Amino acid sequence: MSISNAGLFAALNQRIPGGVNSPFRAFQAVGGVPPVLARGQGARVWDVEGNQYVDFCCAWGPLMLGHSHPVLIEAGRQALEEGSVFGASTPWELEFAEAISAAYPSMQKLRLVNSGAEAVASALRVARGATGRARILKFEGCYHGHVECLDSVGVEAEQMGGPLALGASPGSAAETVLAIFNDLDSLNQKLEQHRGEIAAVIIEPIPGSMAVTRPRPGFLEGVRSLCDEFGVLLIFDEVLSGCRVARGGAQELFQVKPDLTCLGKALAGGMPVGAYGGRAELMDLVAPLGKVYQAGTFCGNPLTVRCGTANLALLAQPGVYSRLAEATDFLVASLKGLHPQLQVVAYPGMFGLYFAPHEIENHLHMELVDLDFYGRFYHRLLKAGFYLPPSSLDAAGLSTVHTREDLERFVQAVSEGLS
Ligand SMILES: Cc1ncc(COP(=O)(O)O)c(C=O)c1O
Structure with a gap:
C-alpha cells in the first residue's frame, strides 16, 4: 500500500x-x-x-546552506562519533562562542541555548536582573517565540481569540507594554507612561512574522536613542534576521548596537540552537557568576556547536x-x-x-x-x-x-x- x-x-x-x-x-x-x-x-x-x-521555507529560517550540506554532515558525524553531549565544558564551545562574538561584536559574552524562545526568555531575565524592573516593552506584530509574557498579549493573543492567550499567566501578561512598530511617538509615550518600570525594549529589527516589515529609515536608531534617554536596555531579537540578512544580522546591516542580542535558527546550519549575549557586565549576572539563573542539559552540546562553527565559517566566505x-x-x-x-x-x-x-x-x-x-x-x-x-x-x-x-x-x- x-x-x-x-x-x-x-x-x-x-x-x-x-x-x-x-x-x-x-x-x-x-x-x-x-x-x-x-x-x-x-x-x-x-x-x-x-x-x-x-x-x-528553509525550515522557517535555519537553512542558509540548504539541506544536508556535506560540510555540516562531516561536522555532525565527528560529533556523533566523539560524543554528542557531555554536560560539561568542551573546546568546541570556545570556537563557536568566539565566532559568534566576532560576527556580533555587541555580544562580548554569550550563552548557548537550544532554541530562539529559550534565548529570548533568558535575555529577559538578564534585563530584569540588571535593572530590578519587571516590565518588558514589545512591538505588536514582532514575534519572539513561545515566551509567556510576549506571546500571550497583543495581536498574537487576538489571533487565538485573545485578549490573553488561553492558559497564560495573567500576571506575566500584565507586565508587558505594547508599542507600535515604526512609530517612535508610540514608543516615547509608553516609555514616559511607565518611566522607571521597564527593564527592556525587545524588538525584531526586521520583523518576519507580519510579513517582512521594513524598519523606516532612522527608526532603529530612534529606538536606540529613546532607550538610552529613558535608561532602558535594548534587546534585538535576531533569531530570524541573524546570519540571514547579513552574517552579523540586522545590527551589522543598520549599524545599531543593542545591549543584548538573541540568536537562533540560522546560527547552526539546521541544528537546534539559540544564543543570547551582550555586554560583559550584563552577562556576568548569569549564574554561576551572578544570580540570574539559566541552565540546560543540552545547552552548548557538541553536535550543535560543531555544526554551528562550520556553518559560520561557510557563511564567512x-x-x-x-x-x-x-x-x-x-x-x-x-x-x-x-x-x-x-x-x-x-x-x-x-x-x-x-x-x-x-x-x-x-x-x-x-x-x-x-x-x-x-x-x-x-x-x-x-x-x-x-x-x-x-x-x-x-x-x-x-x-x-x-x-x-x-x-x-x-x-x-x-x-x-x-x-
Ligand atoms: C524573531 C523570532 N524570535 C524568536 C523565535 C522563536 O524561536 P524558536 O522557534 O527557535 O523557539 C522565532 C521563531 O520563529 C522568531 O522568528
Whole structure:
C-alpha cells in the first residue's frame, strides 16, 4: 500500500495535537493537507508521495546552506562519533562562542541555548536582573517565540481569540507594554507612561512574522536613542534576521548596537540552537557568576556547536551575502508588477510575499493582507513544485544553494499562478 500525505497526516493527528509539533505547520493559514516531508537535499525537499519541491521555507529560517550540506554532515558525524553531549565544558564551545562574538561584536559574552524562545526568555531575565524592573516593552506584530509574557498579549493573543492567550499567566501578561512598530511617538509615550518600570525594549529589527516589515529609515536608531534617554536596555531579537540578512544580522546591516542580542535558527546550519549575549557586565549576572539563573542539559552540546562553527565559517566566505542580495534583488525586480496587490519585501536571504494594497509598516496594517487569496495562490505554487511558508505573514528564505534557474522557474510559476 502506498503512503499518502493525507493518510499519514491523519495518522499523525491521532497521536500529536493537530498532527504537528508547532502550529503553523498544520496549514490552517492556507487550508488543505500539508505535504509530509521525508527528505531534503540542497534547495529541494520531497514528500512521502515522492513529490519534489524547491524549498523557500528553509525550515522557517535555519537553512542558509540548504539541506544536508556535506560540510555540516562531516561536522555532525565527528560529533556523533566523539560524543554528542557531555554536560560539561568542551573546546568546541570556545570556537563557536568566539565566532559568534566576532560576527556580533555587541555580544562580548554569550550563552548557548537550544532554541530562539529559550534565548529570548533568558535575555529577559538578564534585563530584569540588571535593572530590578519587571516590565518588558514589545512591538505588536514582532514575534519572539513561545515566551509567556510576549506571546500571550497583543495581536498574537487576538489571533487565538485573545485578549490573553488561553492558559497564560495573567500576571506575566500584565507586565508587558505594547508599542507600535515604526512609530517612535508610540514608543516615547509608553516609555514616559511607565518611566522607571521597564527593564527592556525587545524588538525584531526586521520583523518576519507580519510579513517582512521594513524598519523606516532612522527608526532603529530612534529606538536606540529613546532607550538610552529613558535608561532602558535594548534587546534585538535576531533569531530570524541573524546570519540571514547579513552574517552579523540586522545590527551589522543598520549599524545599531543593542545591549543584548538573541540568536537562533540560522546560527547552526539546521541544528537546534539559540544564543543570547551582550555586554560583559550584563552577562556576568548569569549564574554561576551572578544570580540570574539559566541552565540546560543540552545547552552548548557538541553536535550543535560543531555544526554551528562550520556553518559560520561557510557563511564567512567572500561573496555569500552579495550573491544572496543579487538573488533577492532579482526576485523583487521580476515579481513586482505581476499583480497589482503583490508586495515583495526582501533582504539578502529572506523575503516576504503577500497581497495587500501597500507594504505593511506595522501590525495595524496586517488586516489589509488578503489571506484567502494567498491560500489559493499558495496551493497553485505547491502544485507547481514550490514550497513557501504556509502563511502569508511569515518570511520566506533563500539559501546559498538556490540557483538562478530555481529563481527563474519560481518567477514563471508565480506568473502562471496569478494568471
Ligand atoms: C524573531 C523570532 N524570535 C524568536 C523565535 C522563536 O524561536 P524558536 O522557534 O527557535 O523557539 C522565532 C521563531 O520563529 C522568531 O522568528
